[in-house]
Amino acid sequence: MNPVSILNDPFLNKGTAFTKEERQKYGLAGLLPPKVQCLEEQAKQTYAHFQTKTSDLEKRLFLMAIFNENRVLFFKLFSQHVVEFMPIVYDPTIADTIENYSDLFVQPQNAAFLSIDEPDMIESALKNAAGGRDIRLIVVTDAEGILGIGDWGTQGVDISVGKLMVYTVAAGIDPSQVMPVVLDVGTNNQKLLENPMYLGNRHERIKGDRYYTFIDQFVERAERLFPNLYLHFEDFGRDHAATILNKYKDKITTFNDDIQGTGIIVLAGILGALTISKQKMTDQIYLCFGAGTAGAGITKRIYDEFLQQGLSKEEAKKHFYMVDKQGLLFDDDPTLTPEQKPFARKRSEFAHPEKLTNLEAVVAAIHPSILVGTSTQPGTFTEAIVKEMAAHTERPIIFPLSNPTKLAEAKAEDLIKWTDGRALVATGIPAPDVSYKGVVYQIGQANNALVYPGLGLGVIASTAKLLNDEMISKAAHSLGGIVDPNQPGAAVLPPVSKLDAFSQTVALAVAQSAVNQGLTKEPITSVADAIEKEKWVPEYQDLDNRL
Numbered sequence: 272m273n274p275v276s277i278l279n280d281p282f283l284n285k286g287t288a289f290t291k292e293e294r295q296k297y298g299l300a301g302l303l304p305p306k307v308q309c310l311e312e313q314a315k316q317t318y319a320h321f322q323t324k325t326s327d328l329e330k331r332l333f334l335m336a337i338f339n340e341n342r343v344l345f346f347k348l349f350s351q352h353v354v355e356f357m358p359i360v361y362d363p364t365i366a367d368t369i370e371n372y373s374d375l376f377v378q379p380q381n382a383a384f385l386s387i388d389e390p391d392m393i394e395s396a397l398k399n400a401a402g403g404r405d406i407r408l409i410v411v412t413d414a415e416g417i418l419g420i421g422d423w424g425t426q427g428v429d430i431s432v433g434k435l436m437v438y439t440v441a442a443g444i445d446p447s448q449v450m451p452v453v454l455d456v457g458t459n460n461q462k463l464l465e466n467p468m469y470l471g472n473r474h475e476r477i478k479g480d481r482y483y484t485f486i487d488q489f490v491e492r493a494e495r496l497f498p499n500l501y502l503h504f505e506d507f508g509r510d511h512a513a514t515i516l517n518k519y520k521d522k523i524t525t526f527n528d529d530i531q532g533t534g535i536i537v538l539a540g541i542l543g544a545l546t547i548s549k550q551k552m553t554d555q556i557y558l559c560f561g562a563g564t565a566g567a568g569i570t571k572r573i574y575d576e577f578l579q580q581g582l583s584k585e586e587a588k589k590h591f592y593m594v595d596k597q598g599l600l601f602d603d604d605p606t607l608t609p610e611q612k613p614f615a616r617k618r619s620e621f622a623h624p625e626k627l628t629n630l631e632a633v634v635a636a637i638h639p640s641i642l643v644g645t646s647t648q649p650g651t652f653t654e655a656i657v658k659e660m661a662a663h664t665e666r667p668i669i670f671p672l673s674n675p676t677k678l679a680e681a682k683a684e685d686l687i688k689w690t691d692g693r694a695l696v697a698t699g700i701p702a703p704d705v706s707y708k709g710v711v712y713q714i715g716q717a718n719n720a721l722v723y724p725g726l727g728l729g730v731i732a733s734t735a736k737l738l739n740d741e742m743i744s745k746a747a748h749s750l751g752g753i754v755d756p757n758q759p760g761a762a763v764l765p766p767v768s769k770l771d772a773f774s775q776t777v778a779l780a781v782a783q784s785a786v787n788q789g790l791t792k793e794p795i796t797s798v799a800d801a802i803e804k805e806k807w808v809p810e811y812q813d814l815d816n817r818l
């Protein structure tokens with residue numbers, strides 16, 4: 272292999288860590304400064320350089336340069352500084368890089384860019400992006416609903432790249448076996464269409480049959496080229512996400528993060544909160560604010576938990592309410608989505624249904640004990656609303672989950688203060704501890720990043736054919752138990768510093784469930800061994816085995 276190609280391949284490059292012998296053998300002598308560093312030294316030096324960067328965006332661009340050059344070094348560093356790097360590599364800083372992707376573009380990061388205008392190129396593009404690698408995991412987006420910031424066209428590819436980086440640092444998914452994909456079907460974002468720098472297809476989003484045919488073609492080609500694929504869908508729009516999931520979930524090994532991943536982490540958070548408050552799930556009144564992809568996905572997951580805990584469908588439904596733009600959702604509303612319909616209420620249940628057109632009125636009317644925000648509307652959990660909720664429940668469970676930071680429905684600190692320390696809070700992005708009246712409240716992060724890596728590891732290691740509701744429920748329960756109910760101010764979810772440990776817990780639960788249900792392609796005698804075997808660690812390998 273051409274020595275320059277080795278240095279330019281992030282999966283092979285070791286930079287200054289190439290030994291004298293390797294430099295001789297592969298023609299690298301004289302192509303690097305003389306000193307040979309070990310990985311630890313490289314990481315230390317790179318981290319010191321990282322610390323000279325002042326803004327989060329600069330920090331992310333610097334880390335991405337390392338990622339582009341040398342995957343082992345990048346993941347070594349990331350694993351050493353998970354808590355510090357997560358908000359930089361991933362949400363919320365990733366939102367800035369998505370919004371500015373075209374202007375900031377330097378390197379395509381081994382992604383596949385698939386265009387609806389060239390469906391015949393899907394196969395060759397996937398092959399080219401794989402470059403002969405055995406792809407086991409794809410994160411694909413069409414970027415219509417990136418976080419809460421909307422439609423970002425081709426620029427959304429960064430969410431696929433970012434989600435995959437978290438898979439590796441959290442669960443040890445081999446970075447040479449993953450592929451980020453963006454489906455460029457156009458964009459309705461006027462700012463992009465008018466930006467001369469925009470790198471995507473400069474036309475409106477294609478919808479309808481042509482859209483679904485393109486999705487089908489992509490899924491079919493990807494499944495054929497990569498037979499052991501786990502296909503993760505991310506940030507599709509509200510009109511498509513559930514439709515696509517329902518179409519494929521019983522046929523291929525696939526997952527929708529916003530619907531299923533978010534459902535798992537929120538159920539785990541509620542289980543943690545109830546462990547702290549010593550209350551029963553089936554006594555709760557649940558209010559979903561922002562009944563879109565995530566909101567409906569979460570509601571369904573919590574509702575399924577009520578059924579599992581013995582309630583009939585009819586009894587369980589009485590505990591659930593949804594509020595969207597129009598206010599409380601009623602069953603006579605022709606605009607309801609299929610996911611909203613089961614939870615819409617009858618007007619006859621209320622004395623003044625016509626007044627239930629905003630969150631404040633609904634909270635006052637139904638007295639929720641759990642309020643989960645996935646509305647993309649910042650500051651909508653106001654002091655008045657939170658105080659009204661807290662007046663009727665001892666330990667209100669309040670999760671403002673809209674991302675990035677600027678879109679959160681409330682700040683954790685305010686929720687703690689407004690409820691005099693009674694609220695059990697989790698946020699979508701990392702939130703600092705809150706000190707209030709002598710107690711330090713830790714804020715759990717209810718972000719699907721806490722579950723999707725372990726889920727993926729469990730699915731891949733167990734060779735599961737499908738990811739079904741039973742596996743999803745087991746994943747949520749495995750995380751929901753990890754809280755310390757006796758420590759005042761304890762978080763409802765485990766801390767991000769333990770990301771690798773609880774990814775392992777989730778992986779074991781999911782893999783075991785696949786085995787128990789007979790859902791694996793290959794016989795698995797020990798799920799722990801299967802998982803161990805699958806795990807990649809950031810260490811340099813002998814190049815002889817790789818070339």
Ligand SMILES: NC(=O)c1ccc[n+]([C@@H]2O[C@H](COP(=O)([O-])OP(=O)(O)OC[C@H]3O[C@@H](n4cnc5c(N)ncnc54)[C@H](O)[C@@H]3O)[C@@H](O)[C@H]2O)c1
Pocket residue numbers: 416417418419420506508509528529533536560561562563564565566594595596597644645646647648672673674675678698699700717718719720
């Ligand atoms: N923490 C997490 O892990 C996590 C996971 C997924 C999504 N999210 C966040 O949840 C938010 C929603 O994401 P999504 O994928 O569900 O988007 P979506 O577009 O599918 O859903 C948003 C919903 O909010 C509704 N909405 C808009 N304005 C409203 C208002 N004023 N009042 C009430 N409802 C309103 C919309 O009509 C829509 O139904 C985003 O900010 C996203 O970042 C967080």
Ligand SMILES: O=C(O)C[C@H](O)C(=O)O
Pocket residue numbers: 362417418419506528529673674718719720
């Ligand atoms: O990406 C995140 O931070 C979580 C989630 O998938 C989202 O869309 O907000």
Ligand SMILES: [Mn+2]
Pocket residue numbers: 418505506528529
């Ligand atoms: Mn998402």
